Amino acid sequence: MEWFDNGWGLSLVVFLPLVGALALLAVPKKDEETAKWLALFTAIASLFFGVVAAFRFDYGDAGALQLGTKLSWIPSIGSDYEIGLDGISLPMLVLSAAIVVLAIVYSWDHWPEPHNPKGFLILILFLATGMAGTFVAQDLVLFFIFFELVLLPMYFMIGIWGDKSKVKLPGFNREVETRLYASIKFFLFTLFGSAFMLLGFLALGLKADTFSIPELADLGASGAFTGTFAFLVFGALFLGFAVKVPMWPLHTWLPDAHTAAPTVGSVLLAAILLKLGSYGFIRIAIPILPDEAKSWAPAIAILAVIAIIYGSLACLAQTDMKRLIAFSSVGHMGFVMLGIATLTPVGITAAVIGMVAHGVITGMLFFLAGSMQHRYHTREMARLGGNLKLMPILGGMLGFTAMASLGLPGLAGFWGEFMALLGSYQPLEGLSLGVFRTSMVIGAIGTVLTAGYLLWMLQKVNLGEPKAEWDDHEFHDVDKYEMAAWVPLLIAIVAIGVFPKIVTGAANDAVQVLMDKAFF
Template sequence: MTFGQFLLVAVLAVPALGAVAVAATPADRAARLIATVTAALTLLAALPLAAGDRGWFAWSANGPAVRPWHQLDLPWVSGLELRFHLGVDGISYPLVVLTALLTLLCCAYSLYRVPAGGSGRALVALLLVIEVGILGTFLALDLVLFFLFFEVVLLPMYAVIAGWGGEDRRRAARKFVLYTLLGSVLLLVGVYVVVAAAGTADIVALTGGGGLSRNTQLFAFTLLALAFAVKSPLWPLHSWLPDAHTQAPTVGSVVLAGVLLKMGTYGLIRVAVGVAPEGARWAAPVLGALAVAAILVGALVCLAQTELKRLIAYSSVGHMGFVLLGIATLTSTGLQAALIGNVAHGVITGLLFFLAGAVKDRTQTGALAELSGLRETAPRLAGLLGFAAIASLGLPGLAGFWGEAFAVIAAIEVGGPLWTTLGVLAAVGGALTAAYFLRLLRRVTHGRPSPAVGRLAPTLAGGELTAWTPLVLLTLAVGLAPTLVLGVAEAPVNALVEVLR
């Protein structure tokens, strides 16, 4: 076994074994500490995956094909010809690191605060199980294995929302499960269609079409795109998201927005577009129109929101719209925009939900009308909220700018009346994004302190700063040096575009 293969196994085995160790530890705080150490070890195992063989093409009789940096391919269920096939490249690597980082920050945050509703031990054990499912989804190079990891996340996330969420948590958790199960059924049928027609579940072999007929690709892409649209979630299949975010505990919202949604957009790129390129080209105009609709609808709904976490949740609909617009162009620029948009959204929205949770924990309310004057009583908290908001609205120099800007540029580059119009409307949606975030800051940070805000202490806890500081630094780093993401993704994206032609 090579060092890269060892790391692939370790990235999944460490959090899985950590979850077992946490569940077996009777002392609550000790269990939370073990989970934090486990998450840190997972991150340390994920970071070196970028080292080693950085080849991008594997030449075959049919021309270039996408090749992972590292891969592990072992027999799994011989009778069904299923294989335990893992791999990583520049498309999945940033999301693997982001998942490991956010899980570590959530576990570290649990040392400072455990939400009401259950033990901290159970909460962090569930977070580690969720991490296994998300990381497995990003690393799987077998369609059946991809589906299984995709499903691992469902019940633990339901338990986090239902066990530690707000007053209406059970209804929100049920809604999350029902929508996600719908997506799961569509994904299962889509995987069956592809595997039955191609005779293989190997994603590397299937990338570029894998010999599938045009009609099979159209049908498979429709099923897969709908499945991933539910998970992302993309408009109009998004209605589970605001309720889940509003009711979930802080760490649940961070994981949900930061990386769980990315399972859908990653699957759309890696599986739906990669395996069924003819279906992607056929559906591209529809995907582009739906993306712009999501951007505009999300922004308009945010302008009418009166609850802090709900506003941030609906902002994700618009941001995921920019990601979908980039994917729909099927160009190198657009796919790069989608990938950096994924990472930026995970970092910035994770920070926003941490801050929203801190505000709600201190004031016992999320109503914008009851949160005025935050900068007068808690200037540090108000400053961080302002920083995260302007990063999310796409200010140049911060991480949120690149994905939105290049998604618009990619649409304009495709050209023609439709794509030019979509690019212009997406730019208008970006302006509306700035409008609702500035409205948020005016309502929350300015004015006379409301009674709820007037009781706040000006200090921030060490546990909070520990969880928030890496996200602030990453927002700056990716904004000022986007090559941190684009540099590792450029060559595999170009390879993917090449085999899709």
């Protein structure tokens, strides 16, 4: 297995989907079965190697980069193909590989219009490579490439397979289709952020004469980056990552993109793509610029609590079920960012487990919302109702997942919120206690609001009597593909809730090492 530990294993996890996508190009468009099996096979192979990586991983030394390699890539600019895995990236890598497999399984029989499974699967596999690559990249340029690689597939996924209803935009006379508006908005927002992020990366690389993230983190810990330079660089990185998270007030692309995307697109967006931003804070911004992180932390905390409250209140104003779940992401990512802002091991571990939990839970919610839309042909909560009577299994799953989302102890959603609040009671020494304890209190109010809107949604959608318009409808409950895609997620929700060590076992030590290096 030596070859596996020398970087080949991780490279396989990252690039197998890409190979699958290229192979798919050669499959004739009509031969859908071959396309589906090929895509599923490569995604499972990628997940398999991801799981092997989790077993080969040395948990006793989770803070160190493992299973990686460093090969010369672009010597002209001093950038290398440097990859590696530590306790923070490991859970994210496995999560992303797993969600891709489930997305393909779910798609098996649920192709959004205009059909074309071949094209859809190619995009999913491209996304898989981009997401996995971002989590293993240990070189800023490589990270940037993978970070951007997800843009195109998601743009096409929303733009081609997205919501075809018309919207009227303020200030424009013509109506446009939601998918067109949402896809370009997503693309422009993210590219805007990442253009500045790239400037930040370049400034760091030029100053330190290396693009290697571990080397930059060593330099950062020894105080190599200070003054106006560090301030500007952190600002640039902040812009890039904050758009992706998204943090309030840069979040406006999110509800549109999530709502317009096809089900699988929303799932991948919510479960993985958003995490690229918060992961960037943990992996790059904080370790490399610890002093700037300290001075920006209160601002991040304030924005995070605004996101929590704003997201929750916005949820209460929604009539569209999918849009409600989209706004709930804003709130949940607010907790993740609050955890990160504390700059304590507790807070950042909270962020990591919050990221995984949000990925699993909100991914599941989007699956459910998509399947309901598929059956009811509407997302309007006013027209839904009594879902539990019409489709008991699906309704039950929705109830369960919503409970997990609102942070019920014993389920996955609890740990991230709870630990983030715990962390902000006692943030890193030198940070303003006033700001963080106020944030904690407001955040705690946010958890109540979160419970409020999710219960409100359940009440409207799941409970009560079915509306008269559905009387003549025959609803079939969860089918076997949906079962196959959802049961693993439900198991994960319980497993992480009862036994959070699945995530923290690796992440805890890695976060500790990271923090010790940066701040002590």
